[in-house]
Amino acid sequence: MEYIVxxxxxxxxxxxDTAWYIALAMSALVNLLVFFTAAYSVDKLSLWFSxxxxxxxxxxxxxxxANQKQREMKYGAISCLIFAVGSLFTRELYSDLWPNTVFNFVWQVLVFSVYYETYSYFVHRLLHTKHFSKYHAVHxxxxxxxPWSAYSVHPVEATLxxxxxPIFMAIFPLSLGVAFVLHIMGMVFTITLHSNYQFANGRFSGYMLYHQLHHSRGSVNFGFVNKYWDTLLKTKRCS
Known part of the structure; x- marks a missing residue:
């Protein structure tokens, strides 16, 4: 364990510390590896369960x-490259490598989670407005x-x-390690969220159904993890 850390x-x-173009290449490789490995695994796991x-x-x-998965892979790969560019900003904005206390770790995770749920909800709502819906139409x-649909988005949406x-890190301190872990976990969660498969009855399967309803019905269920904003702003639908 110590060796891994x-x-x-x-x-x-x-x-x-390395040159920006090497950092960019490393980020692109990690994002592509996570996307293709996780999407392939969830896709095959769903088929195996079924x-x-x-x-x-x-x-x-x-x-x-026709050719849906191939199209999704193409847009997903482009999104991963855009995420890699965005990661260069985190190189300039991070507060430290890791939080120096357990409290700071928990605090950073909680604050960022609340921020991201709010950010993703309202950006998602924005993408359903007249001027931005043409971009969100790709998704x-x-x-x-x-699972390949997760990051099959227009470059404008991928940029958002x-x-x-980086927007969060420009305002609040966030450790680089925490940002990295949350990003990887977020990618895997989003890919699983788009699995279109209920592995078993339970809360997590409910998330998948919840998001599938968004794709089926349109302007409902904008939330990423929590249903708070959907409930408060009356955009929540369960069937």
């Missing part, structure tokens, strides 16, 4: 559009979503995602 810290320090274990079920059973082209952390 030391290696991660070494890579983070190298990433901070065919072999007979456990759970696909939420939307309509057939996929909503996938009516029956797949990419700048979320």
């Amino acid at each position: 030391t290696s991660i810290n070494g890579l983070l320090n190298f990433w901070v 065919k072999e274990l007979k456990s759970g079920a696909y939420i939307d059973t309509r057939p996929l559009k 909503h082209w996938s009516v029956r979503v797949t 995602i990419a700048i979320s952390a």
